[in-house]
Amino acid sequence: xxxxxxxxxxxxxxxxxxxxxxxxxxxxxxxxxxxxxxxxxxxxxxxxxxxxxxxxxxxxxxxxxxxxxxxxxxxxxxxxxxxxxxxxxxxxxxxxxxxxxxxxxxxxxxxxxxxxxxxxxxxxxxxxxxxxxxxxxxxxxxxxxxxxxxxxxxxxxxxxxxxxxxxxxxxxxxxxxxxxxxxxxxxxxxxxxxxxxxxxxxxxxxxxxxxxxxxxxxxxxxxxxxxxxxxxxxxxxxxxxxxxxxxxxxxxxxxxxxxxxxxxxxxxxxxxxxxxxxxxxxxxxxxxxxxxxxxxxxxxxxxxxxxxxxxxxxxxxxxxxxxxxxxxxxxxxxxxxxxxxxxxxxxxxxxxxxxxxxxxxxxxxxxxxxxxxxxxxxxxxxxxxxxxxxxxxxxxxxxxxxxxxxxxxxxxxxxxxxxxxxxxxxxxxxxxxxxxxxxxxxxxxxxxxxxxxxxxxxxxxxxxxxxxxxxxxxxxxxxxxxxxxxxxxxxxxxxxxxxxxxxxxxxxxxxxxxxxxxxxxxxxxxxxxxxxxxxxxxxxxxxxxxxxxxxxxxxxxxxxxxxxxxxxxxxxxxxxxxxxxxxxxxxxxxxxxxxxxxxxxxxxxxxxxxxxxxxxxxxxxxxxxxxxxxxxxxxxxxxxxxxxxxxxxxxxxxxxxxxx
Amino acid sequence: xxxxxxxxxxxxxxxxxxxxxxxxxxxxxxxxxxxxxxxxxxxxxxxxxxxxxxxxxxxxxxxxxxxxxxxxxxxxxxxxxxxxxxxxxxxxxxxxxxxxxxxxxxxxxxxxxxxxxxxxxxxxxxxxxxxxxxxxxxxxxxxxxxxxxxxxxxxxxxxxxxxxxxxxxxxxxxxxxx
Numbered sequence: 060x061x062x063x064x065x066x067x068x069x070x071x072x073x074x075x076x077x078x079x080x081x082x083x084x085x086x087x088x089x090x091x092x093x094x095x096x097x098x099x100x101x102x103x104x105x106x107x108x109x110x111x112x113x114x115x116x117x118x119x120x121x122x123x124x125x126x127x128x129x130x131x132x133x134x135x136x137x138x139x140x141x142x143x144x145x146x147x148x149x150x151x152x153x154x155x156x157x158x159x160x161x162x163x164x165x166x167x168x169x170x171x172x173x174x175x176x177x178x179x180x181x182x183x184x185x186x187x188x189x190x191x192x193x194x195x196x197x198x199x200x201x202x203x204x205x206x207x208x209x210x211x212x213x214x215x216x217x218x219x220x221x222x223x224x225x226x227x228x229x230x231x232x233x234x235x236x237x238x239x240x241x242x243x244x245x246x247x248x249x250x251x252x253x254x255x256x257x258x259x260x261x262x263x264x265x266x267x268x269x270x271x272x273x274x275x276x277x278x279x280x281x282x283x284x285x286x287x288x289x290x291x292x293x294x295x296x297x298x299x300x301x302x303x304x305x306x307x308x309x310x311x312x313x314x315x316x317x318x319x320x321x322x323x324x325x326x327x328x329x330x331x332x333x334x335x336x337x338x339x340x341x342x343x344x345x346x347x348x349x350x351x352x353x354x355x356x357x358x359x360x361x362x363x364x365x366x367x368x369x370x371x372x373x374x375x376x377x378x379x380x381x382x383x384x385x386x387x388x389x390x391x392x393x394x395x396x397x398x399x400x401x402x403x404x405x406x407x408x409x410x411x412x413x414x415x416x417x418x419x420x421x422x423x424x425x426x427x428x429x430x431x432x433x434x435x436x437x438x439x440x441x442x443x444x445x446x447x448x449x450x451x452x453x454x455x456x457x458x459x460x461x462x463x464x465x466x467x468x469x470x471x472x473x474x475x476x477x478x479x480x481x482x483x484x485x486x487x488x489x490x491x492x493x494x495x496x497x498x499x500x501x502x503x504x505x506x507x508x509x510x511x512x513x514x515x516x517x518x519x520x521x522x523x524x525x526x527x528x529x530x531x532x533x534x535x536x537x538x539x540x541x542x543x544x545x546x547x548x549x550x551x552x553x554x555x556x557x558x559x560x561x562x563x564x565x566x567x568x569x570x571x572x573x574x575x576x577x578x579x580x581x582x583x584x585x586x587x588x589x590x591x592x593x594x595x596x597x598x599x600x601x602x603x604x605x606x607x608x609x610x611x612x613x614x615x616x617x618x619x620x621x622x623x624x625x626x627x628x629x630x631x632x633x634x635x636x637x638x639x640x641x642x643x644x645x646x647x648x649x650x651x652x653x654x655x656x657x658x659x660x661x662x663x664x665x666x667x668x669x670x671x672x673x674x675x676x677x678x679x680x681x682x683x684x685x686x687x688x689x690x691x692x693x694x695x696x697x698x699x700x701x702x703x704x705x706x707x708x709x710x711x712x713x714x715x716x717x718x719x
Numbered sequence: 720x721x722x723x724x725x726x727x728x729x730x731x732x733x734x735x736x737x738x739x740x741x742x743x744x745x746x747x748x749x750x751x752x753x754x755x756x757x758x759x760x761x762x763x764x765x766x767x768x769x770x771x772x773x774x775x776x777x778x779x780x781x782x783x784x785x786x787x788x789x790x791x792x793x794x795x796x797x798x799x800x801x802x803x804x805x806x807x808x809x810x811x812x813x814x815x816x817x818x819x820x821x822x823x824x825x826x827x828x829x830x831x832x833x834x835x836x837x838x839x840x841x842x843x844x845x846x847x848x849x850x851x852x853x854x855x856x857x858x859x860x861x862x863x864x865x866x867x868x869x870x871x872x873x874x875x876x877x878x879x880x881x882x883x884x885x886x887x888x889x890x891x892x893x894x895x896x897x
Contacts, residue, residue: 378736579832
């Protein structure tokens with residue numbers, strides 16, 4: 060009964076989305092206030108209905124109601140409760156429901172917190188959100204309905220892919236979708252602006268917090284996915300340039316460009332049509348990411364069950380959403396008009412450089428991802444262009460980004476003084492040089508690129524701190540003056556500093572991964588293994604029983620110069636239901652390096668293959684991502700985005716906003 | 720002119736969408752990827768080997784029916800394929816040679832150490848030159864070369880057990896008796 064209620068709520072939500080997609084547009088065109096407010100009511104009601112639908116499905120999972128086909132196919136009564144809950148979105152149908160749930164959440168947020176928006180703009184934004192909702196709700200109801208029953212009800216479910224039964228992966232999709240779907244707001248604002256034919260600084264001010272929120276969630280989502288791959292797949296890799304990873308990385312790259320170009324629109328009223336294009340492309344790439352995973356166009360650990368009907372439906376959605384918005388762009392964008400002029404060497408110029416490089420990087424990833432798919436299209440199977448391609452194209456593009464990320468904030472708007480900026484960066488340059496020289500000395504000149512990468516990280520970190528020091532006049536004014544300035548800097552400024560520092564931390568972690576030490580040995584109980592100054596003593600394995608698996612659990616004592624450091628227990632888990640073996644690695648981290656041990660196959664003589672790695676700075680990759688996201692959140696807390704400020708900004712003479 | 724520039728994004732998207740339509744076309748057969756080199760002599764190669772082993776020279780290998788498999792440690796489909804290759808090489812009847820495509824020697828070595836080494840000999844194609852001569856699209860890719868040194872079959876993408884049983888073994892048997 061509850062499941063039918065959820066089904067019914069979802070159908071109602073589709074009907075409401077249809078209203079939301081049409082009536083407010085008509086109202087905005089005619090200036091009819093009543094029709095315009097339909098959008099708000101419909102958006103909030105849609106959110107409530109989809110919440111009911113989502114809760115109904117989750118209830119079926121928690122109760123293990125195997126008369127629901129989706130639960131039967133993806134759950135099992137013995138599964139731990141956490142995975143019963145997360146199982147809701149670890150399959151195609153449920154994850155689409157999560158997708159529209161988040162979409163409706165953002166729609167409702169625009170409806171509820173958008174009081175400072177001009178009514179016509181809000182109506183149009185909500186209408187575009189409604190159109191996206193129509194597309195995806197129809198997709199769920201017609202091709203991927205999670206509310207279908209099976210008769211007779213089976214006794215138990217088929218279980219969930221053991222690889223997905225992991226706390227890290229459990230919350231990876233929600234964050235990823237918050238990012239993907241969050242960009243829909245920027246998209247809706249862009250399309251609404253194209254319909255109105257007007258983009259101004261106020262528009263950018265409304266778009267930027269939404270973009271920033273989505274970007275933060277996507278950053279965390281991607282980092283979680285990478286971390287999960289690192290500790291589950293058992294060979295210590297953390298990024299594979301897998302098509303599905305790329306599918307999440309491309310919107311991140313373009314979204315990062317969008318964040319930066321929206322600053323130029325907000326502050327300088329320039330780069331308008333480019334920013335609109337970025338907003339459209341960011342969400343389009345999110346949609347394409349959804350398409351790639353679900354259409355059966357590619358296979359990967361991430362791919363869902365294949366169904367050509369779904370692929371065709373999503374392709375249709377893509378054509379309507381992306382093709383439609385880009386056509387509108389082609390018609391309306393030329394008349395948007397330029398804004399403030401600026402010299403090539405200026406803050407705007409630096410942001411344009413950032414945009415060009417990030418967009419090119421995204422295009423490279425796009426090509427590298429689609430080239431194997433292109434083979435598929437002409438009849439070839441899955442191949443991988445892999446690391447060599449991306450290392451040779453993507454990495455060189457990131458070097459100028461990292462160099463410029465420091466210089467940009469030191470340049471003035473309109474016309475900057477590059478020489479002056481570089482002179483102020485001598486400390487950063489010296490720090491980078493010192494890191495490179497020490498690195499070369501310690502590592503014996505190999506691998507030289509990794510050492511240069513560490514130097515770049517030092518450049519970004521010290522350069523970013525220099526920019527902050529300049530702003531607060533550190534050591535150039537009295538301590539009291541510096542303190543006063545430090546307190547008065549807007550939060551968005553601290554947000555930028557933090558995000559750029561996070562970037563430096565991640566870059567250092569990525570560069571240092573070249574220095575890892577790997578040992579793979581067949582060990583018998585009692586054997587020892589030396590790894591980067593640690594001694595690993597293999598005590599043997601024992602059999603243990605989990606709730607829905609049986610495992611071999613190894614005991615490995617780690618010592619350093621005789622002093623005990625840790626006892627590690629890597630496991631190999633066998634899931635009888637799915638006939639699958641997964642590996643649970645044991646990691647001891649000091650946050651400066653990881654000791655990573657995975658248990659491989661046993662052999663006939665009672666030995667086991669042990670894969671042991673020492674990975675310097677590797678936790679920094681994810682710590683850096685968290686710092687970047689924290690920078691984004693801090694920036695979101697800036698008081699100029701508080702509700703009502705944007706409205707006041709339009710009357711600056713009457714009520715100047717505080718802290719501007 | 721300026722207006723045309725604004726049309727560019729939608730034009731690009733149409734191209735991408737057309738190509739997704741092709742990708743979705745039902746019933747495409749992955750086996751149908753012809754090689755220009757079928758029944759032609761295999762391009763000659765002389766490659767360095769992994770540390771401590773000999774290199775790979777086509778001239779030295781001629782006179783037997785053999786499989787040449789392009790692989791790389793960074794390639795995920797190759798990991799999928801590897802167990803099939805191990806199975807294939809288990810009884811030692813089949814002459815299987817590996818060419819590590821754009822791979823660092825130490826990475827290739829680790830890859831084989833980790834997953835097992837099914838190859839009779841391994842050549843390093845760090846520049847990708849040999850792969851270009853063969854017309855390799857991407858890894859993994861496998862070629863069957865007959866006793867006269869002619870390419871008889873090209874398989875793009877990972878070999879599956881079904882591929883081996885349906886396509887590879889019959890051909891190898893036929894070539895061995897010819």
